[in-house]
Amino acid sequence: MKKTIHEIAIDTIKNVGKPMFSREIYDYIILNDLYQFKAENPLDVLNKVIRKHCEGIDFPSARKQKYFQITKDRKYWIAGVPIPGLSKEEIKTEAKSKKDSENLKSIVKDLKDIQTKHTLAFKQQILYQLKELSPESFEMFSKKLLDIYGFKKTKVTNYVKDGGIDGYGELKVGITHLNVAFQSKRWKNNSVSRVEIDKFRGAIQGEFEQGIIFTTSKFTKEALGATRKPGAAPIILIDGESLVDIMIEKRFGIDTEHIPVYINALDTILDDL
Known part of the structure; x- marks a missing residue:
């Protein structure tokens, strides 16, 4: 049965036996003819698949199922498997980094929940004013x-x-x-x-x-x-709810304040450093 891209990437990391940049994973796959990419930018495809399934990298289209973890130098390793070659101190540092990442993920989720509640309350306020x-x-x-x-x-x-x-x-x-x-x-x-x-x-x-x-x-x-x-x-x-939605869409009587939520994407540039 044909393996998926993420399965091929996991096999590659296992065979090499150490964390790898996505470029290294891609080069190994091509060198050993492990997968036939049919995309114009195959490295981008591999990057997207790995990042979507990587612990500590969270963005709107990320997947809940995680197959990879990312090291402190932003290389990829297999999720749930201890990173090889780390000292006890480095293992503690990695554990702290993962805990910080999970805390940050929880905070981002709370922000999204608050934004949802704010939007609902805001719409109700606008509709009430229209009725008045x-x-x-x-x-x-x-x-x-x-x-x-x-x-x-x-x-x-x-x-x-x-x-x-x-x-x-x-x-x-x-x-x-x-x-x-x-x-x-x-x-x-x-x-x-x-x-x-x-x-x-x-x-x-x-x-x-x-x-x-x-x-x-x-x-x-x-x-x-x-x-x-x-x-x-x-x-x-x-109706009233649709009126408010149109106002938001057209910024009609509605203003916005943009509060940026930063997503860690450092791994996307380290391949080229």
Whole structure:
């Protein structure tokens, strides 16, 4: 049965009997014709496989299963096997290094958990503030959101006599323009029902090719199933959670503070030193 790249790398380290740089592992594999790489940059492929499965090297695409460990001089050895040729003092140093690495890994995990909780709380805060807007302000917010998305000639209609249409604009699609109307429902609790969808579709029919309903609340299951109707303008439904997601995506009313999380990649340069 054909062996995988990481299995070939482990065999190589076992045969040589000492820690190796990835370049050394690669040269041994090629010299002994142990594996046929079919990639344009085979050394990069080997590097990625080893690093993904190496203790102490953690990044988003790293694997939980670890086959390798990395020494203090950033060479690779087999995971779970004592590194050969180390003195008692060096063994203690390696153990401390591994413990520090595990502590750092735990801290990074805590940071990610905190970031997830922060994002959830942040979204809830933004949605709460949107729900506190006046209906008129939410209509203007909806217009500005469409502006950010590239709509042209957007306008908010007269609040008193808008006929169910709170605003409209044009969206360039290919070589043509879609006339799009929108309705803004700054609701705190009640979900928008299908009745509201049908009424809005009736209001825009014949004048607009598409409709959008923004709400700070949610849509009922029946409403979500009524976005399209044969021979009628399609209606796009954007609820409160989606509104906040769009704001984050477009950095609309949202700012960011970047806090770097550093990942040790020293092994990637030592081969060339």
